[in-house]
Amino acid sequence: MEIAPGAVQDETRQHVEEEALAALVSQYASTLYRVAFSVLRNPSDAEDAVQETFLRVLRHRNGLGEIRDHRVWLIRIVWNIVLDRKRRAKTRPETDDVSELARVLPATGLSAEESAAAAQHHAHVLELVERLPAKEREVLVLSAFQELSSVEIAGVLGATESTVRSRLFRARNLMADLLQRPRSTR
Amino acid sequence: MTFSQKDFSRKDTVKSAEDTLRIIASLPAPEGLTDRVNSRLRTAPRTVRLLSWTPGAGGWGYGSALRGAAAAAIVCVVAGGGWRIYSRVQPAPGAGAVALPAPGGAARGGFSIGGSVHTPDPRPVLQHQPALVEKDGVGTNRPPQSRDAVPPIPNNQPVSDQAKKQGKGRPAPSATPPARPK
Numbered sequence: 147m148e149i150a151p152g153a154v155q156d157e158t159r160q161h162v163e164e165e166a167l168a169a170l171v172s173q174y175a176s177t178l179y180r181v182a183f184s185v186l187r188n189p190s191d192a193e194d195a196v197q198e199t200f201l202r203v204l205r206h207r208n209g210l211g212e213i214r215d216h217r218v219w220l221i222r223i224v225w226n227i228v229l230d231r232k233r234r235a236k237t238r239p240e241t242d243d244v245s246e247l248a249r250v251l252p253a254t255g256l257s258a259e260e261s262a263a264a265a266q267h268h269a270h271v272l273e274l275v276e277r278l279p280a281k282e283r284e285v286l287v288l289s290a291f292q293e294l295s296s297v298e299i300a301g302v303l304g305a306t307e308s309t310v311r312s313r314l315f316r317a318r319n320l321m322a323d324l325l326q327r328p329r330s331t332r
Numbered sequence: 333m334t335f336s337q338k339d340f341s342r343k344d345t346v347k348s349a350e351d352t353l354r355i356i357a358s359l360p361a362p363e364g365l366t367d368r369v370n371s372r373l374r375t376a377p378r379t380v381r382l383l384s385w386t387p388g389a390g391g392w393g394y395g396s397a398l399r400g401a402a403a404a405a406i407v408c409v410v411a412g413g414g415w416r417i418y419s420r421v422q423p424a425p426g427a428g429a430v431a432l433p434a435p436g437g438a439a440r441g442g443f444s445i446g447g448s449v450h451t452p453d454p455r456p457v458l459q460h461q462p463a464l465v466e467k468d469g470v471g472t473n474r475p476p477q478s479r480d481a482v483p484p485i486p487n488n489q490p491v492s493d494q495a496k497k498q499g500k501g502r503p504a505p506s507a508t509p510p511a512r513p514k
Contacts, residue, residue, distance in 0.1 A: 171366055179365055204373055274349070290353035
């Protein structure tokens with residue numbers, strides 16, 4: 147029985163693509179999850195977003211070789227997915243609840259009282275971040291990822307580096323204004 | 333450590349806010365995320381196919397013939413349906429006539445014509461003559477007058493009673509309007 151050389155090539159190519167995809171998953175799934183969680187702040191939604199990202203990659207796996215920076219490319223995909231989901235859901239993230247934040251956030255070395263106060267502070271900050279204009283908020287959230295440079299943030303957002311810098315500057319000023327206002331006026 | 337905002341300067345305030353975002357950004361991924369993603373990818377369809385066509389016993393040639401026959405059948409059904417509708421629906425006779433609304437429609441609940449009634453103008457219709465072209469300097473710019481045309485009455489002459497009786501008191505409209513009396 148003869149095996150057609152085309153079939154062997156297809157099988158080999160498919161095997162290579164699967165291996166490349168598995169390598170991408172093991173390398174970047176964690177990063178993508180953190181990006182998704184920082185926007186959605188819901189563990190199951192963030193995981194869904196990561197899975198959807200890799201499903202999209204699977205559909206376009208033929209063009210994987212043409213991608214220069216896989217990390218920025220994947221973060222851009224997951225970023226668009228989570229923004230789209232957030233726009234559709236229009237609900238407050240689950241972890242904006244103080245008790246939920248206290249559960250999720252690390253509280254090593256803090257007493258119960260301090261941990262509760264920290265959770266309250268974090269919830270307040272996140273609430274204020276949600277009040278920022280979308281573009282400034284996006285840059286501020288992405289700048290919290292220390293592994294992302296301003297050039298890479300620009301690549302994710304499809305903007306120039308100088309735009310990212312100016313948006314970050316504006317976002318910080320706005321955050322300072324919001325944080326220094328007394329809570330009663332908000 | 334307290335989180336009172338009064339204790340913080342503006343810069344420190346922003347820094348503390350960014351610390352919150354940084355803490356969230358550095359939260360670890362759940363256990364087994366990679367395995368779950370990989371298993372999902374294994375079960376996912378490789379390509380998006382609309383109407384995937386499996387070859388029959390006769391191979392792809394047989395399949396394409398069947399596909400052509402199915403397409404022809406669809407075309408026949410669509411064309412037949414269209415012809416059936418066209419042959420049944422005939423245009424109503426006199427559909428081109430436009431019915432004018434009767435006056436006084438407002439009294440019956442329709443729209444009012446605002447008291448305007450179309451009356452025919454008994455005066456003769458102005459003949460629109462094309463511009464004359466002078467040929468070899470012999471022609472004239474005056475429009476040719478027909479035999480039925482009535483010559484204008486000079487303005488400075490009073491209309492005689494006899495002329496009034498004959499109904500010639502009013503000057504007939506002509507191509508050149510009479511001059512206004514001063």
